[in-house]
Amino acid sequence: MADATTKSTVNVGVIGYGVSATIFHIPFIAATPSLKLHSILQRNPAASALSAPRDHPAARHFTALAPFLADAELDLVVVTTTPETHFSLAQEALRAGKHVLVEKPFVPSAAEADALIALARERRRLLCVYQNRRWDGDFRTVQKLLAAADRPLGRVVEFETHFDRLRLDKPTGWKGALGIDRGGSALYDLGTHLIDQVYVLFGAPRSVFASLASQRDGLRAGPQRPDLQPDSVTAQLFYDAGLVALVRIAVASVETRQPRFWVRGTAGSYRKAGLDPQEPQLKRGLKPGDAGFGAEAAEWNGKLTLFDQADGSTRELDWPNADPVTYTEFYRLLADAVLRNREQDLPVPAEQARDVLRIIEAVKESARSHREVDLS
Template sequence: MSDSVTKSTFNVGVVGYGLSATVFHIPFISVTPSFKLHSILQRDPSKSSLSAPRDHPTLKHFTALDQFLADPDLDVVVVTTPPQTHFSFAQKALLAGKHVLVEKPFVPSAAEADALVNLAKEKGRLICVYQNRRWDSDFLTVRKLLADESKLGRIVEFETHFDRFRLEKPTNWKGSLGIDQGGSALYDLGTHLIDQVYVLFGMPQSVFAILSSQRDGLFVGPQQPNLEPDSFTVQLFYESGLVAFARAAVVSAEVRQPRFWIRGTKGSYRKAGLDSQEPQLRSGMKTDDANFGRENAEWNGKLTLVGDNGDFQEQDCPNVEPETYSKIYELFGQAIVHNREQDVPVPASQARDVLRIIEAAKESARNRREIELSQRT
């Protein structure tokens, strides 16, 4: 592979060809100026309803990882396979001298994350984690609100939700992969929600978690330490007195599912409904569509401010102008062009910190106690 500082366009190869690759990655790789979709590794295209060679006949196609990584024209590897494979695929890609972007959850453990962080530094390559929901329009709106302390004041409670009504267990890996391999709702959805809290407030002092299988009516605990949770409430405690809640449920029969609820000394903010990008992408909307990333006004958040006379003033709070998930690829491309680790939009070290919080949540639920966290970053 050529030295990154001498290039402005990089060949990208995608490992895996399922929903993640086809919906969340390839559409954005294809519109990123510094990236060119170059190759796809799909183990057995003939046995899948999704066939990379059929859909992308002009690309290079591989069925074995070693041959894929041996291609000297390949610069960047995007790992979109299930989480238990992420560590070995990312490790081999780094050893082959490639830059790497890994779908979330990054890897099953903070120790594995540390190993990849160190390996990337040793090899002089960049590694990014696909925490795309940092670019949800509602989350960008929340970031803007919290950046202006005059709006909500000191935040005392913060809730981020991903609730649904899904009584049937998933039939793909999300319904069968164990929590110790990066499965369960805690890793799938919890990675997003806890990452959002981390981005806003940093590492908490301590964590208390309730992990449950709402479908079965059971809790993780001393008597059920290996239960695979489909729902969770994770509380994160901060020195300022802030308590942040990250919550996901599969038994939530709501027309307007809660998304954010933030309470501060000068006001509050509530938002319902999930960001529009995922359903738009699943429906086939193109990333350059004028409506991509936008939602109808009926889903505007509600901002309640405390007036000088103590009265409450409620107003609509529309989302900010969407940046969309294309931003993570744009920024990662720029980081590679300039070969600057500090420009990586979601550094693996941050994903490692989120994994440390998740591991504390697992320990808390199994032992029914609050877990202290060191402030090491």
């Protein structure tokens, strides 16, 4: 691989050609001027409804890992396969001298994350994790509110982040079959996003208390059901100064406006319903850069309620999302980091994803033991 610091374009190779690759990665690679879709590894395109050679004839195509990684022109490998394969594929790509981006959930354990981080530094290559929901418009709005110099919410005492849906049918594919010990379940799939957002805002918690359950089956995780694949998560993350962050995932939530954020402080609160529009827009075929991409309809604006200490009154304001920068910003930052080979410039360094895995492991331990788990 050529020294990326001498190049102006990064050659990107994608491992896997499912929804992750076709919806969440390749459109953003194509939209980033300093990135080029160089190659795709799809083990059996003829047997798949999605065919990489048909869809991207200008790219190089491989059906085996060894020749894919042996390509000297390949700079950055994007791993979009199922979670239990992430560790071995990232390890082989790093050993081959490539920079690596891994789809979330990163790997099933913090120990595996540490091993990959050590290998990346040994080989002087970058290792990044695709926590793209840091660039959701509603989350960026929360970030701006909490960082505002005038502190409109005052001291934050409670923070709720939800991913509640009505999905009573078990999902097909790995999301319905992969065990929690291998990176499956709602905790690793959706919980990775929510816990990562809490981590970005407040850092690692002091302790965790959590419950995991299958709302579809009416079962709760614990010593009698350590193998349960939860579709529901209720986790409390405790911080100093009395702050509590609640992470909530449900599949039996019958609502017309599903909750997303509820942030309460000593001077105000912010409530938001609905999900960031980028994922459904991408699934409908909208591309990064298209008119309206990332923009949310005004009917889904959040509500900011402020307390007037002078007269004890409250007033509610319509609070639209911050101007969308969209997931394109993730890939722009990643491309710049690779071109400079600077770990500190990565949009989501692997160390941060490792810290989130430690919180996830505390959630699992708390649900198993029915006790608060100390992380301090």
